[in-house]
């Protein structure tokens with residue numbers, strides 16, 4: 202069976218959950234194989250992590266010559282590896298960076314690309330969600346090696362024993378790919394909460410909070426959730442832009458999304474409509490967010506949320 206390459210999403214060799222999800226999907230299409238682009242000496246640690254989710258091979262590309270550059274060298278390395286391995290498909294996590302890598306890779310391999318999938322079927326089709334989650338669209342790449350980016354939290358990762366054999370790959374990075382360099386990076390302020398795009402649960406607040414996120418944050422902490430915000434809350438200066446969910450913020454797809462004091466404008470929906478379960482608390486029973494919700498509570502969030510948090514604590 203051909204390999205299905207999964208680009209490992211990691212921070213300094215610490216593998217993110219999205220990688221395990223992609224390996225689970227890769228097993229449906231062929232032999233799961235991870236591609237780790239990072240410090241060569243972290244290869245064994247990464248292999249240990251990904252073999253537990255079925256990775257038979259771990260292609261390790263030493264990033265020493267490309268560290269500090271933006272995504273073009275990653276696409277170049279992946280393209281060279283793909284030409285050698287001839288995989289059945291390439292799966293990439295659907296972040297801003299992943300989608301740029303995928304786009305560049307698709308040009309290099311002259312292959313079709315589907316972005317923001319929420320599932321991949323056994324016959325290689327990709328499922329996307331459209332129109333506020335009201336439609337699912339199933340599509341297939343018809344040219345070259347299918348390249349599919351998949352949103353985090355789309356599937357539950359399934360543990361499966363893989364060999365995790367480390368295979369070093371020497372990529373030849375051209376000067377043309379080294380055109381954009383990172384000049385500074387700033388670590389995210391430590392909040393003790395999960396990262397918004399990675400979180401399985403998100404509790405968000407909008408203009409309806411009136412700027413008081415105490416109840417939103419207390420519920421988030423009780424659930425081990427990330428905190429999100431609507432643009433109205435961000436524009437009011439109540440939360441930084443890194444918290445914004447939506448068309449001009451982050452696109453999230455958690456298992457549970459709790460929208461509090463958020464009306465459900467189309468631009469907000471664009472960022473959260475593929476969440477598995479959506480709950481809203483809004484004092485206006487006509488609020489459009491209720492068109493999307495699995496469970497809705499009509500009420501004041503400053504009363505409802507503390508009661509819910511208290512009840513969860515009690516249990």
Ligand code: FAD
Nearest residue numbers: 407408409431432433447448449450462463464469484502
């Ligand atoms: P509102 O629409 O003002 O809704 C507040 C809600 O809170 C109301 O439904 C009200 O009933 C309820 N409420 C009030 N008080 C309470 C209370 N005490 N308890 C419970 N409920 C209460 N928006 C985004 O979110 N993300 C984006 O990325 C984004 N990008 C945009 C891009 C463009 C180009 C444009 C034009 C707009 C964009 N917007 C985005 C803005 C979007 O159109 C809305 O204006 C915004 O989402 C509204 O935020 P909100 O729901 O918090 O506020």
